[in-house]
Amino acid sequence: MDWSSTLLLLFIFFIVCIILNYIKIFKEKATLPPGPMPVPFLGNLLQLNTNDIVSTLMKLKDKYGPVFTLYFGPKPGIVICGYRAMKEALIDQNEVFGDRGEYPVFLNFVGDHDIAFTNGEKAKIRRRFAILTLRNFGMGKRSIEERILEEAHFLIKEFKETKGSPVSLTSYLAHSVSNVICSIVYGNRFDYNDKRLKAITDSIFNNFSIMSSMWGTIYNMYPDIMEYVPGPHKKMKKYFQDIYDITEDFIKHHEKTLDPKNPRDYIDCFLIKIKEEMDNPDSAFYIKSLPRTIQNLIFGGTETVSTTLRYGILILMKYPEIAGELRTYILFYYILYYMLYIIIILLLYYYILYYYIIRVRKEIDV
Numbered sequence: 298m299d300w301s302s303t304l305l306l307l308f309i310f311f312i313v314c315i316i317l318n319y320i321k322i323f324k325e326k327a328t329l330p331p332g333p334m335p336v337p338f339l340g341n342l343l344q345l346n347t348n349d350i351v352s353t354l355m356k357l358k359d360k361y362g363p364v365f366t367l368y369f370g371p372k373p374g375i376v377i378c379g380y381r382a383m384k385e386a387l388i389d390q391n392e393v394f395g396d397r398g399e400y401p402v403f404l405n406f407v408g409d410h411d412i413a414f415t416n417g418e419k420a421k422i423r424r425r426f427a428i429l430t431l432r433n434f435g436m437g438k439r440s441i442e443e444r445i446l447e448e449a450h451f452l453i454k455e456f457k458e459t460k461g462s463p464v465s466l467t468s469y470l471a472h473s474v475s476n477v478i479c480s481i482v483y484g485n486r487f488d489y490n491d492k493r494l495k496a497i498t499d500s501i502f503n504n505f506s507i508m509s510s511m512w513g514t515i516y517n518m519y520p521d522i523m524e525y526v527p528g529p530h531k532k533m534k535k536y537f538q539d540i541y542d543i544t545e546d547f548i549k550h551h552e553k554t555l556d557p558k559n560p561r562d563y564i565d566c567f568l569i570k571i572k573e574e575m576d577n578p579d580s581a582f583y584i585k586s587l588p589r590t591i592q593n594l595i596f597g598g599t600e601t602v603s604t605t606l607r608y609g610i611l612i613l614m615k616y617p618e619i620a621g622e623l624r625t626y627i628l629f630y631y632i633l634y635y636m637l638y639i640i641i642i643l644l645l646y647y648y649i650l651y652y653y654i655i656r657v658r659k660e661i662d663v
């Protein structure tokens with residue numbers, strides 16, 4: 298076969314692929330929420346500005362409504378925008394929407410056995426366990442609130458040391474938020490200069506940045522091919538490994554010092570659960586799943602909360618009158634709380650005094 302016929306065959310093959318792809322897309326789109334028309338193989342990738350994905354999605358929301366379809370490569374994804382739609386899907390209809398889609402940027406690096414990206418009964422059991430354990434720590438000897446207040450104290454100290462000079466809040470907030478979760482999970486917070494804390498927050502933020510970039514999006518679409526393509530996505534494994542190594546060290550130390558009657562943190566609770574279910578071959582709790590679930594908790598808790606706080610601070614800076622109102626509101630309730638506290642103490646004091654006087658009088662009368 299000569300060159301021209303090979304090229305012609307390749308061209309025909311290419312056109313057939315495109316036609317088949319369009320047929321598939323049209324069939325799928327008939328059953329999915331509305332959305333922009335994708336192109337074969339790339340989907341809607343070219344319509345997304347990955348440097349400002351939120352604005353792109355908000356514009357699409359204005360056009361197609363709060364629930365719309367976007368093709369990430371060959372795979373369709375449903376985008377849910379806004380509080381009402383999110384609440385309906387994730388809370389009111391959690392049983393229907395509770396499962397996780399394939400998300401190779403996480404799954405290929407942290408593997409399954411976790412609580413965030415794995416489906417199935419075992420993942421649900423581990424998820425329930427994690428929520429219950431965190432809730433129990435909320436009521437335990439050192440509550441989560443206490444840990445947050447302790448960390449806020451350290452954060453304020455750090456802020457004071459800047460002496461009012463302009464600083465980027467990102468690492469300050471990331472360190473303090475991550476420390477609260479580390480304290481619940483590992484049982485201890487880190488000093489802000491501790492290399493391990495820096496490694497944890499750097500890994501999280503660097504990986505989030507790669508995942509939200511074009512590289513991460515293409516990796517999610519074609520993970521097998523991207524394994525052979527050089528680029529920033531190749532660094533994700535190393536960043537995940539950094540957190541994994543720190544976690545493994547903590548687990549080893551906890552295994553040696555575990556007191557089943559006195560769990561200190563999430564690791565202890567998980568280790569106790571593994572021991573309790575040792576005879577169950579179908580148990581959802583085994584040593585391999587412990588670092589994975591910890592990775593989920595640290596990853597899930599750090600970026601979300603510190604970004605929310607950053608935005609909160611930004612909004613308060615933009616609207617100082619609202620910041621002032623909030624300060625008055627907090628001060629009012631603070632004073633009210635202490636006044637009530639003092640009144641209750643005084644009432645108790647007078648009640649005890651009154652009771653004591655009555656008793657003494659009775660004794661004198663006798």
Ligand code: HEM
Nearest residue numbers: 387395412413414424478593594595597598599601602605
């Ligand atoms: C502003 C704060 C937060 C936001 C906006 C947020 C958002 C979310 C969302 C949207 C999901 C997926 C839910 C679903 O598909 O049903 C999720 C799951 C998860 N989050 Fe968060 N999160 C926040 C704070 C936290 C914190 C503090 C932790 C850890 C202590 C955490 C750990 C997790 C874990 C482990 C999962 C996967 C398991 C599950 O879905 O139950 N998140 N988060």
